[in-house]
Amino acid sequence: MAIREIEAPHSDAPCLAEEDRVERLNSHAIVVGSGVAGLSTALGLAAMGRRVLLVTKTALGGGSSQWAQGGIAAAMGPDDAPLLHARDTLAAGAGLCDPRVVDILTEEGPAAIRRLIQLGAGFDRDAEGALALGREAAHGRRRILHTRGDATGAEVVRALTAAVQAHPAITVLERTFAWDLLLADGRVTGLLALRTADGSSAGDGGGACWMQLQAPQVAIATGGCGQLFAFTTNPPEVTGDGIAMAARAGAVLADMEFVQFHPTALVTTEVEGDAPERMPLVTEALRGEGAVLIDETGRRFMTEVHELAELAPRDVVARGIWRCQTAGHRVFLDARAAIGDAFPARFPTVFAACQAAGIDPRRQPIPVSPAAHYFMGGIDVDAWGRSSLPGLWACGEAASSGAHGANRLASNSLLEALVFGARTAEDMAQAPVAEIPDDLLRPALPAPEPALAAAAELRRSVRRLMWDHAGLVRDAAGLRALLATAGSWESAAAALPPSRTAGELRNLVCLGQLVAACSLARRESRGAHYRADFPSTDPLQARRIRVRLERQDIVVEGDLDEVSLEAEEVLAAVERVAGPHWRPEGWWR
Numbered sequence: 001m002a003i004r005e006i007e008a009p010h011s012d013a014p015c016l017a018e019e020d021r022v023e024r025l026n027s028h029a030i031v032v033g034s035g036v037a038g039l040s041t042a043l044g045l046a047a048m049g050r051r052v053l054l055v056t057k058t059a060l061g062g063g064s065s066q067w068a069q070g071g072i073a074a075a076m077g078p079d080d081a082p083l084l085h086a087r088d089t090l091a092a093g094a095g096l097c098d099p100r101v102v103d104i105l106t107e108e109g110p111a112a113i114r115r116l117i118q119l120g121a122g123f124d125r126d127a128e129g130a131l132a133l134g135r136e137a138a139h140g141r142r143r144i145l146h147t148r149g150d151a152t153g154a155e156v157v158r159a160l161t162a163a164v165q166a167h168p169a170i171t172v173l174e175r176t177f178a179w180d181l182l183l184a185d186g187r188v189t190g191l192l193a194l195r196t197a198d199g200s201s202a203g204d205g206g207g208a209c210w211m212q213l214q215a216p217q218v219a220i221a222t223g224g225c226g227q228l229f230a231f232t233t234n235p236p237e238v239t240g241d242g243i244a245m246a247a248r249a250g251a252v253l254a255d256m257e258f259v260q261f262h263p264t265a266l267v268t269t270e271v272e273g274d275a276p277e278r279m280p281l282v283t284e285a286l287r288g289e290g291a292v293l294i295d296e297t298g299r300r301f302m303t304e305v306h307e308l309a310e311l312a313p314r315d316v317v318a319r320g321i322w323r324c325q326t327a328g329h330r331v332f333l334d335a336r337a338a339i340g341d342a343f344p345a346r347f348p349t350v351f352a353a354c355q356a357a358g359i360d361p362r363r364q365p366i367p368v369s370p371a372a373h374y375f376m377g378g379i380d381v382d383a384w385g386r387s388s389l390p391g392l393w394a395c396g397e398a399a400s401s402g403a404h405g406a407n408r409l410a411s412n413s414l415l416e417a418l419v420f421g422a423r424t425a426e427d428m429a430q431a432p433v434a435e436i437p438d439d440l441l442r443p444a445l446p447a448p449e450p451a452l453a454a455a456a457e458l459r460r461s462v463r464r465l466m467w468d469h470a471g472l473v474r475d476a477a478g479l480r481a482l483l484a485t486a487g488s489w490e491s492a493a494a495a496l497p498p499s500r501t502a503g504e505l506r507n508l509v510c511l512g513q514l515v516a517a518c519s520l521a522r523r524e525s526r527g528a529h530y531r532a533d534f535p536s537t538d539p540l541q542a543r544r545i546r547v548r549l550e551r552q553d554i555v556v557e558g559d560l561d562e563v564s565l566e567a568e569e570v571l572a573a574v575e576r577v578a579g580p581h582w583r584p585e586g587w588w589r
């Protein structure tokens with residue numbers, strides 16, 4: 001493996017303590033993130049003869065991928081076809097999918113699954129040995145592949161990780177936090193990363209060093225940003241780092257207002273009232289089997305909300321629960337009558353999570369809450385994963401390709417990570433291997449020190465405010481209040497010494513503002529975005545909102561003429577989408 005490594009403090013880095021090191025690594029391509037998207041991209045690049053540096057802030061395989069339960073959608077059944085899968089995907093996307101991208105997703109899906117099986121991923125099969133295909137809400141056919149019932153993500157990650165570890169052209173840097181992209185003459189030329197001693201947030205002060213990772217091509221596969229919200233099913237490392245990094249480098253982002261909330265995540269007694277790090281999912285299949293939603297008095301409230309009650313669309317159920325909670329109630333999923341003693345055998349993962357929380361779902365109702373689950377927004381990319389910045393690609397949940405529109409169809413995201421991870425690799429491998437000059441690093445940065453308590457406190461307030469004002473039900477007053485507060489977050493986050501904790505916070509603060517600004521800009525309700533002050537869908541707003549940061553201003557792109565310049569003009573540009581008469585103070589700083 002011909003990777004050059006220089007372990008010497010850079011001469012222009014006076015603030016680095018003597019024992020800190022700046023390492024430089026060169027490669028053909030860098031992939032950031034080791035979920036399904038990052039692993040697929042790295043494998044694709046290596047298969048085409050590229051030397052790859054795979055950078056991940058956790059151990060290999062961290063992120064949401066390993067937690068995916070339901071499965072992977074692909075048109076593989078005898079009664080199914082990519083066209084039918086595309087039709088269901090477009091319907092869920094509520095008018096904002098890119099039909100060309102959806103066609104690619106659904107047509108290339110079956111081949112991506114076959115590649116995965118060749119790599120050794122095992123899927124559940126029927127008695128005849130054929131793939132057992134499940135059916136989920138809003139899918140018109142049985143097309144969900146799964147492993148051991150509800151352990152699909154773990155199996156896919158296992159198979160991909162083994163292949164990555166076995167490939168001699170892939171060098172893996174675990175516990176390495178990508179901090180920012182490096183740019184030269186408007187091109188991405190690598191990234192600055194912080195390598196921590198033990199990879200945990202708590203350990204990010206100890207033994208850390210900066211690394212300059214150079215490559216003419218960088219792929220961001222860092223997942224979504226569920227940790228923006230007080231309640232989320234995403235693990236703690238899903239903090240939108242790659243999206244924020246790309247935004248700071250000037251890349252165009254898209255669909256930032258679209259966050260999917262899952263109706264039922266498990267509320268554990270220890271964390272009730274506070275923000276848990278990650279909430280286990282309580283699968284929709286339980287409601288499909290007849291489990292009902294009740295409040296603490298035993299009242300079944302969804303019958304008053306929608307004619308389909310608990311089987312109403314995901315966002316309707318999530319808002320029904322949210323309204324019940326904001327009226328002061330606690331909400332439970334009652335599976336005692338519908339499933340009862342069969343629970344452990346039929347839903348082993350949920351049963352184990354309940355047990356760990358001290359709940360026996362055979363005898364007790366399960367406390368649940370909606371939780372941020374999937375981010376449809378992200379780095380704006382084309383069908384080959386190309387971003388607006390030369391040298392930068394993105395795939396998986398960090399990217400916004402137009403595959404999901406305003407709402408993701410269940411089980412389409414693992415498929416998207418596989419299909420577009422492979423396409424991203426194919427496109428990157430065709431780009432020329434340019435020489436990167438050696439003198440890019442100017443890390444006038446202080447040595448990392450822990451400022452963990454302050455950062456953790458601020459992270460809690462960001463997540464709480466985002467939940468309250470940019471969560472399931474939004475309105476202009478709340479979003480403006482949020483944006484007005486965000487200025488103080490910025491300065492507090494900027495004052496923290498560099499560490500993984502500080503870096504994640506900085507990224508959450510950046511994305512929080514973008515999500516809030518775009519939510520304010522979309523003056524309608526569509527897909528996963530619900531505005532209490534604009535509850536209807538407006539056909540005139542059936543277009544994607546694209547934004548980018550310029551010197552910390554939010555610039556609206558897309559159908560509008562590109563506007564950058566001063567804050568007043570930026571506000572005016574946002575206003576043209578958001579409508580007139582809003583003036584939050586200081587949010588653009």
Ligand SMILES: Cc1cc2nc3c(=O)[nH]c(=O)nc-3n(C[C@H](O)[C@H](O)[C@H](O)COP(=O)(O)OP(=O)(O)OC[C@H]3O[C@@H](n4cnc5c(N)ncnc54)[C@H](O)[C@@H]3O)c2cc1C
Pocket residue numbers: 032033034035036037038055056057058060061062063064065066067068069070071072073152153176177178179221222223224233234235237238239241242281373374395396397398410411412413414415417
């Ligand atoms: C509980 C749960 C259940 C789900 N169930 C399903 C399902 O059944 N079907 C389905 O299709 N989808 C499901 N999803 C969604 C799906 O799992 C994700 O959309 C998908 O796995 C995203 O893959 P990814 O590779 O883009 O990101 P992730 O899997 O989130 O991986 C991101 C990677 O980036 C790394 N990273 C992040 N920031 C940095 C940084 N600064 N520096 C270095 N590395 C970084 C992380 O460590 C991680 O390795 C589920 C999600 C959750 C949370």
